[in-house]
Amino acid sequence: MSAPSLECVECDCTFSSIAEIQAHNVSYKHYLCGTCLSAQISERALEQHKGSRVHEPRKWKCLLCVGRKFKTPSALTQHLESGFHPGVSRFHIIAAAQALPTAAQVAIRPTPGVYAAPSPLKLIEAAAQPSSWTGTAYQCEKCPKAFRTLLALDHHLASAAHDEAELRCPACAAEFALTSALVHHLESGSCGLASYEQIQKEANAIVEAVSRLLQGGEVHLEGLVERLSLEE
Template identity: 30%
Template sequence: MSYCDRCDRYFPHMRALEQHEQNSAAHNICYFCCKDFATSYQLKQHWAASPRHHYCQYCNEHFDSQCDLEEHYEEKHYYCSACRKIFNEALGLHEHNRQSHHYCPDCRRVFQSDSNLRSHLRSGVHASATIRCPGMNCSKLFVSGAALILHLESGTCPSRLTRQEVNRIAAKYDKNNVITNPSRMIGYREGGSAPTVTTWATERAWNGRAYECFMCHREFKALVSLNKHLASPAHEEKMYRCPRGYEGCGAEFSTLSALSQHVESERCGIRRFNNQIQNYLGDLTSNMKRLAM
């Protein structure tokens, strides 16, 4: 005989008891955990709370992994992945994000940090492109000084200004070395000429599986990609710095555009003097027009 404690009943054999547990509303069994619950509600609460189960209680559906469950939440529900909360409607999730996260209410996007959110708000998505390139035969507009300087450094401006020319102008007009390190800009000092050394790779850079940069050992699938890397400022001296005299952090950068992006991001104490530094960088940009364009 087999006995059911919960129902106070005897069964002729174990198979009959198992059949009873499967069919009775008094038995709600999680076979994976070997647990028997008195109600279906208790069983579902167990599935929802146990890390051994990947269960959506809203859809009464099981998933193979937590990743699959979260994908389901994001596709079918109003889900905040950072807080692991589900909301009944889009407005609830919207208000939660607005109050609890770095959130753009217009785009309904969540950002990892306040500086990332500010960069987004200053981007072309929200800000108007009003800064005109001073280069000859160039009519492009940009949303920030950093974007303009990056354009000039890229060598794609019709004025044919290069990154080396930008460095030369910065060295010439930053007489008090507010943003430049004089020991690293000797080749750009007033009266000097910009360095003309060019580094490139040949087929000999192939190491058997990829083209390898001999300076940082980074690997590239194509030789042209390696040469683009070598032509970039990746291995140049960090000639620019966030000015401590303006409550900056002293961080160093290889390009003026990188410094400008850092200032505009307001990631350090420089944000308190942002207008002064922006004016300084603006004057530098104006000088580029008079000097090199």
């Protein structure tokens, strides 16, 4: 079965792959983004590209890094969760978020008032064992997933795959195990909670507060950030 052809409506040429038509569009400047000079495959794709946040400035600064910035609050939060900074894990971000004065609106089990590092038990991550081998794969003891290598199982166990949901969306009550997932949900506007600009403003207050807490250890939060209001 032959591959479907793609037609450039600007010059009636046909191509057998998206890569070919994109190369053609670059050469002939069809559907070219004037900001980043990337070629799209159609006028609709170009409009979607222009309407996306791909050209957002990197204005979200990590207070634990030197000069590192991110395009969105969720990207910065994901960075903080990633383990890039020694001694800071996704559990610390959750604990700090739960302790914020605004936690009552988003935390499933809020602990408002004081930030403290999570319980040592919370930081104990399951490690893959050779005994997980079933004869065909390494089986996760917590779910039906199986992996071809012990390292792959280890990465799965160290991930957030089996974390409990700790945060919820104050508008639609969707639950999330990661702070970055909640922030990304709010950014997407899928539940219409607030405008993107309002989300950025409020997310900035939370991310900066959490970052400072992580910098300084146990900190009393009275007056650190204003109460979160996600109403336009």
